[in-house]
Amino acid sequence: MADSALLVMDVQRDIVDIADDGSGYLPRLRRAIDGAWAASIPVIYVVIGLRPGHPDVSTRNRVLTAAVRDGLFTEGNPGTEIHPDVAPRQGDIVVTKRRASAFSGSDLDLVLRARGIDSLVLTGIATSGVVLHTLCQANDLDFGLTVLADACLDTDPEVHRVLTGKLFPQWADVVGVEDWLDAIAP
Template identity: 45%
Template sequence: MKIAFDPPHTALLAMDCQTGIVSVYATSNDDFIMRASGALTAARTAGMLIIQVQVGFRPGLPEVSSHNKSFAAVKSSKPHQEFFQGTSGAIHPALGPEPTDIIVTKHRVSAFVGTDLEMLLRANEIETIVLFGIATSGVVLSTLLQASDADYRLVVIADCCADLDMELHRTLLERFFPTRAEVITTEEFRDCLNCTN
């Protein structure tokens, strides 16, 4: 699939690609990292804005309510908290961040909730968002829905998404995401950028 990109008005969001998360969710870490790294390199070379989104919390997780079913489990477990700290909580070293990348730290599933992501996108006159990350049914789905409602043009790099539920992963990528975004592979993304440049 050939998509025409306008790099100065396009942002690539690499979401929750933290070392610990990659080790749990990506069935073949090396292949996932190779594809994600390739997509990031192509986007940086094309001059796109790179935004690395990561999950992070203050000590004791004051951002998390006991009413939040997902994150309350993290708050009540010291090992789960440590999962998002140190080397495990850092963006995978093969993916950056590079000095020009912007890092957004979130405390919920969506990259938009409680962050300055929307401000960053508007300030940089971004019209198209390219998304990938872990998990497909988590941050990718939540962020895509909010971005769609905000009228961004959306592209999902399918083979740079991962999930523990493979059936749900496939359903989202093959049936649901195409109703709101273009869904392409890393190779197609790089080919599109080569045609754009």
């Protein structure tokens, strides 16, 4: 799996506070991250960060307008930090994006291509946000795709179920963390 990378997307303090339902999401994600490191699969963190004063947010963007009104996503705020339970280690790459997709307003594609990565393993919050948008764009960019269904989380469990059970399998392998760890074990 030398051509793969694990993307850990939008697992930031404020987002976890809103979405985490106490189902053990962070420990499962931590297992996936530790497994990737053990298998020498690069772990790339993706965070959403908007400029102070929000000159990069249009009032036509309903989601971001509501988020900044609620004080979310501003660069430098403690809530935009990656949650400490899944924090990067020295040498992990952190990419900042400006919209829903991990590719939007970021240098993610450049980082991936420079490293020869052509296959992505997607995790993150929310399934209906960053995971969906990144999956669609990565599919259009011809990346091989895997989604770790139980390392994705959404505030609406039914939306998560429909996306991971019906939509995502059209473009990606959808598996659980434990099955993926078994597949990549050295």
